[in-house]
Amino acid sequence: MTGQEEERLARVALSRLGEPGDPRLTGLVAELGAVHVRDLLLGESPGGRQGDDRQETEEGSHAQASRTERDRAAVVEDVAARLITLDPEAELARADRRGIRFVVPGDVEWPAGLAALAGAGTAHERGGIPLGLWVRGALRLDQLDPRLAVVGSRSATTYGERVAAEVAAVAARAGYCVVSGAAFGIDQAAHRGALAAGGTTIAVLACGVDRAYPAAHRQLIDHVAEVGAVVSEAPPGCAPMRVRFLARNRVIAALSAGTVVVEAAVRSGALSTATWAERVNRPVMAVPGPVTSAASQGVHERIRLGAATLVTSGYDVLELVGRPGEHLVEVPREPPTARDRVTARHRQVLDALPVSREVGSDAIARASGIGVREAYRALLTLEERGLAVRGTRGWRLGRDAASLPDPGVGAP
Secondary structure (H helix, E strand, O other): OOHHHHHHHHHHHHHHHOOOOOHHHHHHHHHHOHHHHHHHHHOOOOOHHHHHHHHHHHOOOHHHHHHHHHHHHHHHHHHHHHHOOOOHHHHHHHHHHOOEEEEOOOOOOOOHHHHHHHHOOEEOOEEOOOOOEEEEOOOOHHHOOOEEEEEEOOOOOHHHHHHHHHHHHHHHHOOOEEEEOOOOOHHHHHHHHHHHOOOOEEEEEOOOOOOOOOHHHHHHHHHHHHHOEEEEOOOOOOOOOHHHHHHHHHHHHHHOOOEEEEOOOOOOHHHHHHHHHHHOOOOEEEEOOOOOOHHHHHHHHHHHOOOOEEOOOHHHHHHHHOOOOOOOOOOOOOOOOOHHHOOHHHHHHHHHOOOOOOEOHHHHHHHHOOOHHHHHHHHHHHHHOOOEEEOOOOEEEOHHHHOOOOOOOOOO
16 A cells, blocks of 8 residues: 555545544644554554654754644544544445545645645634545546635625626636535525536535535536536535534635635625635635625625725636736726817817807807917817807807717806
């Protein structure tokens, strides 16, 4: 058995022992390695760690050794008794028969972005790099890159669902794989928007990848597996639990190049995902809603505090997550009018022209504050452009100018 195979089996066993994202377990595995942690729990590493501890003590690492010992003791107390009953090889064989694989660090398809979780701390007693990811899907995770997370409220409005679908579709057409949680509301709209645009998507679940949660989305989740991937930190068969949703959010954030939040109330799981995105130094973007909408209060607060960048379309999102200069958004402007194409002095004359009655050029000169000769030359230019009309009694505003914004105050 190769070292990578043994590491995989150890991680399968450990993933069955604790909850996803338990920082005690993820921390120990990151520090010692999965095989070493498993052997310690089984009592099959005689004296190995004691010698390491003595060396750390000699090097002055008393605090680190003490913390490691406390974490190890807590894990042993919680889960070690169950380790002996597990059969990770049989677990992998059962998963393989169902089209499920277990991806671990060192595998070709392991997402490199998950490494950022090592320094992201904990939230709600969850954190750390996943022990592994259970994946059901036609494509490898390294084929589903780059990735963009689109998350939001389960109780989404029609507006929110429409915007989420548009953002996902634009990102998908630009080559991004859309990551979300397969929940009702914004998640569902994001997955469907990416699929409708002919793109790929990843559903990150808080239960085993062999289960559908919510059950009403079984068809959607199965379709995502056919064209993309369904991913979970929880082993097959696991039911959705609150703590698993909290752990799942950090995976969504770390998998993605950025996170877009479309509608989130003050207390929202989507905001948890945004917090994790901040912690792993990925862009956080937020779509504003009506200021009176409770569904967008959490989004607006993030924007107000400067914790999220306001975006209004998928093109805004691409500009933020793409390479410099790759998806620049043109600043929206009104198309230029005939008024914009004349000089400032000519606009003064234009503003002095009456709409209906005709007045002489000297009256227009006085109203515009310009000399008579200059005003007359300006009137001739405006006449050529259809902005002024000369009649038998003088000048008035031309038909082309009458329909322009701010047509002028008229002559006295």
